[in-house]
Amino acid sequence: MVVENIFAAVVAPVAAKGKKTAAKAKGNTHAEAFFKAVTSAVKKYDTIYLFGPADAKKQLMEHIRANKSISGKTFIVDSAEELSFNQMVAKVNATLGEV
Numbered sequence: 001m002v003v004e005n006i007f008a009a010v011v012a013p014v015a016a017k018g019k020k021t022a023a024k025a026k027g028n029t030h031a032e033a034f035f036k037a038v039t040s041a042v043k044k045y046d047t048i049y050l051f052g053p054a055d056a057k058k059q060l061m062e063h064i065r066a067n068k069s070i071s072g073k074t075f076i077v078d079s080a081e082e083l084s085f086n087q088m089v090a091k092v093n094a095t096l097g098e099v
Contacts, residue, residue, distance in 0.1 A: 035063040051080040
C-alpha cells in the first residue's frame with residue numbers, strides 16, 4: 001500500500017531523528033529535512049495527495065514543485081487535523097479510490 005510505504009520510508013524515520021536531523025542539516029529546519037525526504041519518495045508518482053494541518057501541506061507542495069527533476073505532477077491538497085493511520089488510509093481511499 002502506497003500510504004503505508006511512504007509512512008514507513010519517510011515519516012517514521014524523519015520523526016525518529018528529531019532535532020538531530022535539523023542540527024546535522026546545517027541551518028535546515030526539521031521541516032525542510034522532512035520536505036526533502038518526501039520529495040524524494042514521491043518522484044515516481046503522477047498524482048500527489050497532500051493533507052495535514054495549517055500551511056505545512058502547501059509549503060510541502062511548493063517544495064516539491066521547486067524540484068527541477070519533478071514536473072507535471074497533479075496535486076490534491078486537503079485539510080486534515082490529527083488523523084490516525086487508519087483515518088489517513090480511509091481519506092486517501094475516499095479521495096483517490098482503493099490503493
